[in-house]
Amino acid sequence: MSEKIYDVPAEWASRAFVDDAKYRQMYERSVTDPTGFWAEHAKRVDWIKAPTKIDNWSFAPGNVSIKWFEDGVLNAAYNCIDRHLDKRGDQVAIIWEGDDPSQSRSITYRELHDEVCKFANILRNRNVGKGDRVTIYLPMIPEAAFAMLACARIGAIHSVVFAGFSPDSLAGRINDCNSKIVITADEGLRGGRKVPLKANVDAALKKCEGVDWVMVVKRTGAAVEMDDVRDFWYHEAAEVVTTECPVEHMHAEDPLFILYTSGSTGQPKGVLHTTGGYLVFASMTHQYVFDYHDGDIYWCTADVGWVTGHSYILYGPLANGATTLMFEGVPNYPTNSRFWEVIDKHKVNIFYTAPTAIRALMQAGDEPVKKTSRKSLRLLGSVGEPINPEAWEWYHRVVGEDRCPIVDTWWQTETGGILITPLPGATKLKPGSATRPFFGVVPEILDPEGNVLEGECTGNLCLARSWPGQMRTVYGDHARFEQTYFSAYKGKYFTGDGCRRDTDGFYWITGRVDDVINVSGHRMGTAEVESSLVAHPKVSEAAVVGYPHDIKGQGIYAYVTLMAGEEPTEELRKELVAWVRKDIGPIASPDLIQFAPGLPKTRSGKIMRRILRKIAEDEPSSLGDTSTLADPAVVDDLVEHRQNKH
C-alpha cells in the first residue's frame, strides 16, 4: 500500500463547499441527529408536498424495510428539468459527444424539457403510465436521457439494460419485470463499430410474451426489420406530440427505476430504487463530492446502462442544474488522446472515469496525454473498482499535472450514490484509499464471526445504518433482498466487499469477498458464467474465478471439465469463449480457459474455490490445506496445466 499523502491544496480548502472542519461538523451531525440532518438536506429538491416523516427503516432479520421522506410527494423529472427553466432555460444541460469526433450536440434545459415532454407523450399515447415498467436498450445518445427522464415524468419505472448485453440477457431482464415496451435504436456505434441493437431486440422478443411495443430510435440509419403492429419509429411518433406534458405526482417511496446487477448466485437481481431518497442522495453527493459549482462542465464517462450513468450522468447533475457531458464512444478511438481531446473541446472541469480506462491509457504512454492541454481540468474522479497506486499516481501526475485532486469514490448499484470518498476541499488523499465516509454513512468492518472490529483492522465491510439512496428491495423478491444483504451479519447491510481501515480511520477497499468478480469495473457473477458454460453440450462441469489482470483489474478464469469422449482442443476453447460471449455479452467472455479432468471437491461435493483462485493467481505454492479433498491428486494436474503461468 502506498504511504504517500497528498494534502488538500490551499485554494481548494478555501473555495470548496466543505473544508475539513466543516466535514467533521457535518458528519458528526449526520450521525448524531440523522433525522434533523436529512430533514434539512431534503430541502435541496423541490417537493410538491414536503415530507414530515424523514427516516423510517429497519435492518432487523425478517423485517427489513427502508423508507425515507415517505409522506413527501415530488417528481424526479421536474427536479431535473422544469425547476431550472426560469433561471437557466438557455444553459446547456447535456453536451453530447458522438463516437465520431466530428459529431456533437448541445441541449439546453429548455430543449431538454421539450424533448422529454415529447418522449413522455409518446409513451402516454401507448398507455404507459405510473408503475409500468419500460426497458431501455439504447446506446449513449441523447435519446437515452430523454427516455429515462420521460419515464420519471410519467411515473413509469425504467429498466436500462446495457447495450452490450446479449439478446438472452436482455430477454431475461424484460421478462423479470414484465416490461410491455422496449426502447431501442437501429444500431449502436462505439469505437467505429456497429452494434445491431434492433436485431438483438427482435431475437430477445422471441422469448418475451408480454411486450406490446418496440420504439426504435434512428441512430445509424441502417435498414432494420420493423414489425407492422409492434414496432414504431421514435422520429415519426415525435412529429405528432406536443412539447408539454404534466408531471405525475409521485410519493417519495414510489419506484423510480430498476437496474439489474450481478450477484454471487443465480440470475441478476433487479435492484429497485425509489424517488425521493434517491434523488436527494444522488444530487447531494454529486454537489459535494465533485464540489460542483454553477457554470462547471462535468463529465462522467460511464454508460447509462450502469448505475454510475444513472446517478452521475443523469439524475445527480441534472437535479443540480449542471452541464453534464454524455459520450458515445470509447477511450481509444480514434486515438488514445480521445478523452483529453474531448476535455479540451468542451472545456471540461470535472472528469470522472474508471481505473480500467486509466490503466489502459497509461499503457499507451504519456505522449497522447501530453499533446493535449487539459487546462480546464480541476478535479478527477475514479469509480468502479479499486485503483492501484501506480494508476492513481499516473492519473494525478500526468493527466492532472499534480494540480487536480482525485476523488476515489466507493459505492455500488445497491447504494444509489457514493458512500466512501474524499471531499476535494476537506480530505487529504492517499493513493488507493477511498478515504472517509460521506455524511450519514456508518461503515463497520467485521470479522467472519460477526464481531465488529475497532481501530486499524481488515475484514468485511458492512453499513450499520440506512442512507436515503439505499436500494429498497430486489424487484419482485423481497426475501432475496433480505437473504443477499442482511443475513450474513444480522442487523447490518453487508456490501460483499473486503476492507481495511488504517490508523487515520481511512478506508481501503480490497475487492469483493463473494463470488462476484469485477472485470473492467463491470460486475459479473461467477455463477452466471458457469451456468452459461455448462449449457454447452460438450461441457460437463465448470468453475469460474477471478485472477489479477493488468488492465481489466480482474480477468475471468474458467476451469472446464468436458463430457466423456470430448477432446480438449484449441478450437473448442475458442468456441466456448464465443459461446459465453453470445450467451451473456462480451463483458463475460472468459480470458483463460483451463480444461480440467476434475475439479477439487470436498467429500460432500463442494468445489473448493479457494484452491482454484490460488491456481488462477499463479500461486501454486500457497494452496493451503488440501487434505480434505475427495481426491487431492486433481490439484497436481490443475497446477501443472495452469494457464496464467509466469
Ligand code: 6R9
Ligand atoms: C458504482 C459501481 C460495485 C462494486 C463494489 C466494489 C467495486 C466500486 C470502487 C470499488 C474499490 C472503488 N467498487 N467503486 N472498489 N474502490 N472506488 O461501480 O457499482 O457496478 O454495482 O459495482 O464495485 O467491489 O462492491 P457496481
